[in-house]
Amino acid sequence: MMRLTLTYFACAAGAVFGGVPGMSLSAQNLPASPGRVNTATLTGKVMCGYQGWFAVPSDAINRGWYHYAMGGVLEPGRCKFDLWPDMSDMGDDEKYAAPGFVTASGEQAYLFSSQNRTTVVRHFRWMQDYGIDGVFVQRFASEVRGAGLTQFNNVLESCRAGARLHGRSYAVMYDLSGLKLGQTSSVIADWKMLVGTKKITNDPTYQRHNDKPVVAVWGIGFSDGRQYTLQECEALVDFLKNDTTYGGCTVMVGVPTHWRTLEGDAVADSLLLTICKKADIVSPWFVGRPHTLEAVSTHAEGVVVPDLAWCTYYGREYLPVVFPGFSWHNMKPESPMNLIPRLKGKFLWSQYYKYIGSGATMIYQAMFDEIDEGTAIFKCTNDPPVGASMFVDYEGQPTDTYLWLAGQGGRMLRREVALSDSIPPRSPADVEDRGEEHPQGFQLDQNYPNPFNPGTQIGYEIPEDTFVDISIYSLVGEKVATLVNRTQPAGRYRIAWDGMNEEGLKMPSGVYVGRLHSSSYCMSKKMVLIR
Structure with a gap:
């Protein structure tokens, strides 16, 4: 099984990220979750x-x-x-x-x-x-x-x-x-x-x-x-x-x-x-x-x-x-x-x-x-x-x-999509298991919308069962948030980032650089947050 790491990061050549924390079901000892919600407010929830x-x-x-x-x-x-x-x-x-x-x-x-x-x-x-x-x-x-x-x-x-x-x-x-x-x-x-x-x-x-x-x-x-x-x-x-x-x-x-x-x-x-x-x-x-x-x-x-x-x-x-x-x-x-x-x-x-x-x-x-x-x-x-x-x-x-x-x-x-009385179309990217429609290679999409406020969507494809890590980093290389940290089957996925850090605090306006890398593939995308 290939290990894939997808990181939104201020790119530093040769940077390596990895490791899957051991996970217990004790409410007291569990590790912090990737992509956790902001528990400070009910607004927008x-x-x-x-x-x-x-x-x-x-x-x-x-x-x-x-x-x-x-x-x-x-x-x-x-x-x-x-x-x-x-x-x-x-x-x-x-x-x-x-x-x-x-x-x-x-x-x-x-x-x-x-x-x-x-x-x-x-x-x-x-x-x-x-x-x-x-x-x-x-x-x-x-x-x-x-x-x-x-x-x-x-x-x-x-x-x-x-x-x-x-x-x-x-x-x-x-x-x-x-x-x-x-x-x-x-x-x-x-x-x-x-x-x-x-x-x-x-x-x-x-x-x-x-x-x-x-x-x-x-x-x-x-x-x-x-x-x-x-x-x-x-x-x-x-x-x-x-x-x-x-x-x-x-x-x-x-x-x-x-x-x-x-x-x-x-x-x-x-x-x-x-x-x-x-x-x-x-x-x-x-x-x-x-x-x-x-x-x-x-x-x-x-x-x-x-x-x-x-x-x-x-x-x-x-x-x-x-x-x-x-x-x-x-x-x-x-x-x-x-x-x-x-x-x-x-x-x-x-x-x-x-x-x-x-x-x-x-x-x-x-x-x-x-x-x-x-x-x-x-x-x-x-x-x-x-x-x-x-x-x-x-x-x-x-x-x-x-x-x-x-x-x-x-x-x-949260106004991440327009107010509409019609059910939004459900694309394959919204379905975790796409059945027979498996991607042929790794792909990192440009986040949408971009620029964005307050949130954006990040699409990606994986052609085989693999471990996926998706994180957000600032331009100076500081980790902002982890969105995904688990094994996923082959398919197309979409993950949301709400523009907040691990502590549930809003990140300031700025440019964030995304990097998708595995043993055989690397690609970067820029994303712009405007407050």
């Missing part, structure tokens, strides 16, 4: 919700087929999820045979476990591959005890490892659903443990905003009969913002769609608005609200625009939620299969286009791994099991379609 709640009977937590089974039983006709994950990338140690589920060709179908660190870290690699910034790791407040605490601690540690290894960010999101009266104190106790014992806010991959660690509290002010009160929620927000030991956070509140008007899915209580004014970021839950492309436009004009105006007036920030489609027939048989169709990506893209055009500066993507309600964007198969349970698929689109779309939505958010 697409953050996914990450449920991490799937378990299998062989897991040590002993929760059976958790979030797969219906009534504790997983078999054809008794399951509670509508999308089947694509398991083709998974290793044998990540595949768990689903009893009785077979494909149309008679092959055994497999599921994954969120307790398997290899799988969670793989999910973060996908985020890196497609340019998704990070996740809000869901922490279900009613379950932060016993087996549930062990389960979600394991997932959180795996997310820390994945974020560090693949240069993504993460933040904790508490989902208050299911709490009873007076139980919000469990959130405070859990946060004290995470900050005091696990030291998560000291983690360089933990997401921050306005120089403060971000923590989200979801489920405030919904009119669906929740037992915990708005007064409890207000006290929780006050604690996270103002406690002298565990506070000092940027607090995001997850609220109903109609939080601002106090109607519909929101309680008719002005204390909800008071809480939103105390918080730093308001994030209304839009999943299931618009059902059609036309409804997305109406929703943007009638909800998002006035929401943004309110937030601007009161000095708050706004994190709208986008989702690719919706289906929960196996969980709720009375609901039609494929209730909100994906329209081959058009439904999701229309939300990115409308909300960004309305002024959104950050996006919450629902959800990375939510197959229960059919909102997942990770790889799901077009060849699900057949039989007593029915499943939706990705309408014949590549299984990575929604990972790619979320990454493209982030580029549009």
Whole structure:
């Protein structure tokens, strides 16, 4: 296997770069990632919700087929999820045979476990591959005890490892659903443990905003009969913002769609608005609200625009939620299969286009791994099991379609590509494995755009499986950032540089020189950053 090093560098003849650091899955000991995101701000970021709640009977937590089974039983006709994950990338140690589920060709179908660190870290690699910034790791407040605490601690540690290894960010999101009266104190106790014992806010991959660690509290002010009160929620927000030991956070509140008007899915209580004014970021839950492309436009004009105006007036920030489609027939048989169709990506893209055009500066993507309600964007198969349970698929689109779309939505958010209501064409350069279309030689493309601000794309081709290192250097030879540092199969690739260094700081205007070299090939390109 040939070793290829692709370096954006102020060229010095004969300079040699190499070495692959050993990699551990310990969140504390992992090496810094190539091309890591800037964890200092949420502005310009697409953050996914990450449920991490799937378990299998062989897991040590002993929760059976958790979030797969219906009534504790997983078999054809008794399951509670509508999308089947694509398991083709998974290793044998990540595949768990689903009893009785077979494909149309008679092959055994497999599921994954969120307790398997290899799988969670793989999910973060996908985020890196497609340019998704990070996740809000869901922490279900009613379950932060016993087996549930062990389960979600394991997932959180795996997310820390994945974020560090693949240069993504993460933040904790508490989902208050299911709490009873007076139980919000469990959130405070859990946060004290995470900050005091696990030291998560000291983690360089933990997401921050306005120089403060971000923590989200979801489920405030919904009119669906929740037992915990708005007064409890207000006290929780006050604690996270103002406690002298565990506070000092940027607090995001997850609220109903109609939080601002106090109607519909929101309680008719002005204390909800008071809480939103105390918080730093308001994030209304839009999943299931618009059902059609036309409804997305109406929703943007009638909800998002006035929401943004309110937030601007009161000095708050706004994190709208986008989702690719919706289906929960196996969980709720009375609901039609494929209730909100994906329209081959058009439904999701229309939300990115409308909300960004309305002024959104950050996006919450629902959800990375939510197959229960059919909102997942990770790889799901077009060849699900057949039989007593029915499943939706990705309408014949590549299984990575929604990972790619979320990454493209982030580029549009950051104005790296023009705002457009049309899904961008997907060239072979955007697909990691090009199948039969392999390049015939090494090639380094001129970055585009050039000059650029704030980011640019670098295309390259490799004709064989080889180790690839892509780094950015200043004209004086100082290393600015590492973008890729791993083995890749033959193919054409594109990687983005956001104009920032390894510390997440903006590089100044100037000329950067790229050099591609291997044992048999060398080529340089100039790239110009203009602030």
